[in-house]
Amino acid sequence: MSGVLLTRLGKLWLLSILFFLYAPILVMAFMSFNASQYYQLPFEFSLKWYEKLALNTEILDAATRSIAIAIVTTVVATVLGTAASVALFRFEFRGKRFLQVMLFPPIAIPWLITGTAMLIFFFGIGLGRGTPSVIIGHVALAIPYVIVVVSARLATFDATLEEAARSLGANAWTVTRRVTFPWIVPGIIAGALFAFAVSFDQFVISYFLSEPGDSTLPVLIYTSIRKGFTPEINAISTIIISVSMVVMLIAARFSNFGGER
Amino acid sequence: MAEVSVKNVTKKFGNFTALDDVSMEFPDGGFFALLGPSGSGKTTLLRTIAGFLFADSGSIHIGNKSVDLIPVEKREIGMMFQNYALFPNMTIADNVGFGLRVRKVSSDEERRRIGEALELVQLSTLGDRKPHQLSGGQRQRVALARAIVTNPRVLLLDEPLSALDKSLRVDMQVELKRIQHEIGITTIFVTHDQEEALTLSDKIGILREGRMIQSGPPRSVYNNPVDRFTAEFLGDANIVAENDGNGRLNVSGNPSIKIPKGAETASALAVRPESLSISATEPKQEGLSKVHGRLVQRMFAGAMSTCIVQCGSHTYKMVARDQDVPNLSEGENIWLSWKSAQTIVIP
Amino acid sequence: MAEVSVKNVTKKFGNFTALDDVSMEFPDGGFFALLGPSGSGKTTLLRTIAGFLFADSGSIHIGNKSVDLIPVEKREIGMMFQNYALFPNMTIADNVGFGLRVRKVSSDEERRRIGEALELVQLSTLGDRKPHQLSGGQRQRVALARAIVTNPRVLLLDEPLSALDKSLRVDMQVELKRIQHEIGITTIFVTHDQEEALTLSDKIGILREGRMIQSGPPRSVYNNPVDRFTAEFLGDANIVAENDGNGRLNVSGNPSIKIPKGAETASALAVRPESLSISATEPKQEGLSKVHGRLVQRMFAGAMSTCIVQCGSHTYKMVARDQDVPNLSEGENIWLSWKSAQTIVIP
C-alpha cells in the first residue's frame, strides 16, 4: 500500500538525515583514534590522544567549567525565556510586537559584536571580566532562542484547557504548572537543549569575558587554532558527546516529553 | 448554595451582538435550563457567568455579591464545556481529580471522591486511560464528573448529556437531580432536549438572537408562550389563526375554530400537536374547535406516532401514542379537533 | 450510490475489543442508523468503514468490491466526525469547499455549491468566519455541510445533529432525507436520538460492547427485540415477567398477566410504556393483561406525560399525552392494563 511505502520512505529519510547530522561527529570521533596529528588519512589506530588528554588538566578544567556554565545558563535562560514567552503568547498588551522584534538583535548581530559590546559595557559599569559576566552574557544570548522555540509550541495550545482549569479553582500558578506547562514541555526541552548548545559552544562571549587562566573549552579550542589543535580536542569532544548521548537516552527512556495528544 | 443573577448583560464580538441586555434570576439551589436555537448565545451567557468573558455592560451577581471583579478561579463554580476541554496529558482520574488537588484535599479523600464521581458517570474502569482513548460519550461523562466532583456553589453545564444515549442520559439526569437536591448546588444547564428541560428544571430561560425572550417555570412557558417563536420552539405548535395585519385574527374562513374571549386582537392562535384528536367523522361535542382535512402521512416514531394532516393551505401535525390513534389510512379524509381551552393565545 | 457491507469485522485497541465480529449489510441508497450505548463501538465502526482504522480481521465492501486495500481518499465517502474536525485555519466557506477544490471543480461551480450547502444548513451569512468564531451547533452544521457537499457515494455521519435544537434538527433531517432520496447516497449515521433513528432510517443496527446485537427495519426491531437489552435500550420497556431460571416465566404471582402462546420458556416478557392504559377501576374487557398498583408520580414532559406506578416490587412507567390520561392524583390506587398482543416476548 502506498501509505505504508510512504511511511517507510519517511523513516528512511529521517535516518539519512540523522546520518547527515552525525557524519561530522563520527568523523570527529574517528579522528580522535587516529594517530596523525594533522588528521591525515589513512587511518592508523591509536589511543595516544586520550592518553595525552588524561594528562592535560587545562583541557579537562576548561571542559568542566564549560559544562558548569552551560548548565547554569540553561536553567536560568529556560526559566526566564519560558516565562516571557507565556506572557508574550497568552496575553494581549501594548508594546508586544516591539518586544517580539527586540528578540532579533541578539540573534542577528554576530556574536562577535555583541561580545565586544558586552566587554566594553561590563567594564564601563565596573563588573569587569570573570565567570559571572560570562554567565550573564550566555544567558542573554540563550533567552531569545528559548522564547522563539517555546512560543512556537505555545501557538498550538488550546486556551479552553486553561479556562477549564480555572473553572475548577486553579490559580494562575497552578494553571501554568499543571495545564499549560505539560503541553509546552516539548518546547521547553527543545529550548533548554538549544540554550545549552548556545552556551556550551559559545566562544566569543567567553573569549572576551572570561578571565585569563579560566577559559572555557571553546575558547581553548579557538585559541589553539593558531598553534594547531590536536586530536586531543576530538577526544574530549567525543567523550562529551558520548556521555551526553547516554544521559539523554536514559532520560528519554524514563520520561515522556515528546508530547502526546 | 448561591443564587445567581444576570443583570442587563450585553456582550459583543466585534460588532456582532451575542448577548443583548440579558437579565435572569437563578434562585439558590434551583435547577435551570437555558434553551435557544443554535447560535443564540447560550454558551456565551454561561461563559459570562463563569467569568471567562467580560460583559460589555451589565453585571453578574453570585450569592448576592457582584462578581465582576472576581476572577474565575475564585467564583467557586463548576463548569462543563461544550467541547469538554479535557486535559490531554492527564489520565481520566487525574482529570477528574484536578479540582480536588487544587483544593488540597487529602489524597485518600481525593481518591475516594474521584472513585465516586467516576462511578456516578459509569466509568469506574477507565480511570487510567487518557482522554484520546475514549469515545465521545465517555469524554462527555468525564467532563461532567470533573465539573461536579468539587461540589461547587454553582454548576454551569453546557449541553452536558448531548452525546449520551437515552438510557444513560436518564441515569445521568437522575444523578444530577440527586446531587443538586442533596447538596443544593445551583445548576444552570444548556440543553437541546426539550423533554430534559421540561422535566428536570425549576425554571427555563429561552434565548433568541442574544435576547432572553421568556423565562419561567417550564409548564407556564410551555402553555403560555409569549410569542410565536417560543410557541414553535418549545414543543411544537400548529398555528391555526394569524392576525391579518388589521388587528383581527384571521381563522382562514374556518368558523369552527373558536377564538377565546379577549383574544380577538392577539397576534396568533396555536394548538399543540398533542392536543389534537383525530377522527374519521366530525366530532359533535360542545366546546371543540375543529378542522377538516386529509391524512397525508402517518409516521412511526417509537412511543409516539406522528400524523401529518393537510387542511386547506395549512399543514397540521398531530402526535399521539399509536394505540390512541384510530385506524386510519393515509389519504383518508379526517377531522382534527381540540378542546378550546387548549388553544394557545399568542399575545 | 453504492452498497456497503461489513463482514465479520473485529477491531482491537490493545487488548480491548472495540468491534467483535460485526457484520451488517447496508443496501444501496438506503438510510441507516447505528445505535448503541456510549462506548459500544459506533464511531469505531464508522471509522473502519471509512478506512481510518484497519480491521484486525474481516473486511469492508463498498459497491460489491472489497475496499480493504483502498485508501480513504479513494473510497469516495463523505464523513462527518463526532468532534467535527473543522480546519481551524480556513474560513467556513473554505472548509465546506475543501472537498470540491480537491476534486478540481470549477470555481464558479465551487462557489455555487458552497452557497447551496451553507444555505441548507442555514449558515449562509457566516461563510467568512473562522470555526473558532462559531457556536457549537453552528460548527456541527458546518461539518455536516462539508460532508455532503461533494455528493459522495457513501455518507457516514457520526451524531450529525446532536448539538442542534429540535426545530433545526427536524429541518436538517428533512434535508438529509431529501438529499439521500434525490441523489441516492447510501447514508449511515450514528445517533442517540431514538425518534430520529426510528423515523428516518430504513434499517437500524444496534451495537453493544462491540457486538452487533440486532439489525433490521426500525419497527421490527422495536417490536421484536432479540433480548432484554435491546428492548430496554430502544424505547423503554417494563419487564413484566422474567424467567425463573428453570425455564419457566415467573409473573410474580400475577395471574392476570397473560403469557402468549409458545412464550412459556421465553426469557422475559415486557410491555412498552406507551402500550399501557391507566384506569381507576379494574378494566373488564377480554384479552387484557393487567396489574394493580399505586400512582407514584406524574411528570410533565411537553407532548407526553410520564406516570410512574408502583405494583408490588415492580415499578411501571407509562407514557401518554396528558389529555389521554384520566384525571388521577399521585398516591391513588390504579390499574394498568394492555392488550395482550402488545406484550413483547423476549426470546
Place this chain on the structure above:
Amino acid sequence: DEIRVLNWQGYGTDLDWSVASFAESSGHTVIHEYFNSEQEMLTKLRTNPGAYDVVLINAAFTPQAQSEGLIGPIDVSMVGNLADIPANMSENVDLNAGGSLHGVPWTWGLTSFAVNTNEFKELPTSIEVFWNSDYAGKVSIRDDALEAVQFAAIATGQDINDIKDLDAVKAKLTALMPQIKTYWGSENDWNQFMAAGDLEVATFWSGSASRSMAAGLPVQFIVPQEGAIGWLDGLSIPTSSTKKDAAHAFINWMIDPEFYVKWAADGAPASANSKAAAALPDDAFNKRVLGDAEVVARVQFQRPVSTENREAYLALWQELKAAQ
C-alpha cells in the same frame, strides 16, 4: 607573584616545562592569555588595564603601543641577558620608540613561503612560483591585507615599507587570486591543508615552518631570490602592570640561551640572543637557513605602517576578496 602574559598561543612563553622551571627557580607563577592578531593585542591592552604583566609585541607595533601609553620602558638593569643581544637588535628604532627600550628583542623570523617537497623535485628559487599555472588551485596565502600587499611588493621588486606603485601590487595580486585555493588563517590551517594535499605552495612563517618540519610534514621553507619579509618580536611590560619585578625576571628567562635551545628543538623562530643562536646544533633550521648571511641580506624588515596605508591596503585586499 602570579604574572599574566599576553602572547600568541603556543609561542614559546607558554611551554609547560619552561613555565614549570621558571616557577621553580624564581617562585613566580605564569598565566597566559592569547591574542589572534596584533590589533587584538592592542585592544586587549587598551580595554584591560592592569590585566597583563608581559606582552609580546611585534616591533612594527611597538611605537604605536608606546605612543598610546600602553607599555612602559624596560628597566635594563633587571634584564641581565640583554648583554648578549647584538646592538643591531637592541638598538632597533622601533623597539626603542620614545627614546628608551620598550621591548626586549626576543625572536625574529621571516614571512616567506614553503613548498610541499613531495610535489617539487627541484625546489623553486623564485617567488614567481605562485603565479605558475602548474600550481593553479594549489596555492595559498594568509588572509591578511598587510602581508598580502607586502608579499606582492616583494614580487614586484618594491620596498615593503615604502610601496610606490600600489597599482602594480594590485595587478600582481589580481593575477594571483585565481591560483589560490584558500586563504590560511592559522598555523593549524596551514598544517592541515598541507597534510591533506590541498596545497603545494603557501606563504609561511619561518618559525612555524621549522615546527612543521619538526613534526614530520614534507615541507621546505624557501627564501626566494626576490627577498622575504622579516619581523622582530619583543617582549614588553604594560604601564599598568603591578608586578614589574616578576615581569622583568620572566623576560630575562625568556632570552636565556638555556631556554632557547630547548625550545628550538621542537620548532622555534630565530633567537635575538647571539649566544643562544650560537648554541644551536649545526643542522638546526634556524642556524641552517636564518644563520646564512646571504639569506639575511635579502630580508626586508617590517616597519610600522601608517594608518592611511593600512586602510588603503585593507580596501585593496577586501575588494580583491569580494570579487571572488
Place this chain on the structure above:
Amino acid sequence: MSMTLANQQRIKIFSLLSPAYLWLTVAIFLPLSAMFYFSFLSDVPFGQKEWFYSTENYQAFFQTTTYAKLLWKSIKLGLMVTGCAVLVGFPCAYVLAKSIQGRSREALFLLVILPFWSNSLVRIFSWAIVLRGNGVLEIALNTILPFEVDVNLMFSTPAIVIGLVHSYLPYVILTSYLALQAIDDNLIDAARSMGANKLTILWRIILPLSLPGLLAGAVLIFVPVVGSFMEPRILGGRVGTYFGTVIEDQFVAVFNWPLGAALSFILLAVVLIILAVASPILRRAQT
C-alpha cells in the same frame, strides 16, 4: 468594569516578562547601544587615541560596491541555506511527529539536537575532512561505487551550504516538530475523507497549521546565517568572503570597531526589513 482584573493581569504580564527583558537589557541592549554609539565615532575612545563624531562608517558602506555586493551575497546564502534546511528538515520533523510513536520518538527528538552540543569549530573541521579531495566522502564513495569518482567539494559554495545547513538543521526540525505534533490527526482524517491526496493535505492543512513552527525555525536559521563568518571562512576558501567575514575582520584583524559596528547595524536593519516585508505575506499564506 474589570479595572482590577485588568490590573492583576498587567502585574502578571509584567512579572513574567520583566526578568527576561531586564536581563536582555543589561547584557545585550545597553552594550549594543554603546556599540551603536561607537558606530558614529571615528575611532574607539580608548587609550589616548583621538576621535570625533562622524557618519563616515555608514558612508563607507555606500562608497564602494564591495559591501553591498557582499551583503547581497550573504542574503542569498541565507535564503539558500534556509531553503535547504526547510526542505530537508520539514519532512524529517513530519516523520518524527506523525510516523514515529512511543519511546523512540523521545530518543530521536534528543538525538536531533545532540550534534549541536559539539564544538562548532571541531564540527567544521570534521566537515573539511569529509569534503576535501581524497577525504572521507571520496573514499567512501569510491568503496561503494564501481567506478572512480573525484569529489572535492571543499572550498566551494556547496561546502559552505552543507556546513551551514548541518549547523542549523536542528532548529527547523525541532520547531516544526513542535507545531506538527500538535496537529489533531482528526483533521488529516477529515481531509482524506474528502478525497484529498497526500500533497493536498500537506499543502492545505499541515503546512498552514505548522507554519508558526516552521517560520520560527526559518528565522532562527536565516538570521544568523546572514551574519555567519566562521563556516564560510573555513569551508569556502577563496569564495568564502561574505558580509559576516568582513565584519569579523573589522573586529578581529583590523580592529576598526566603529566600522564593524556600523556594518553590523546595517546588517541588522536589512534583516529586520526582510522579516518585516515577509511577515504579512507569510501570515496571509497561513490562512
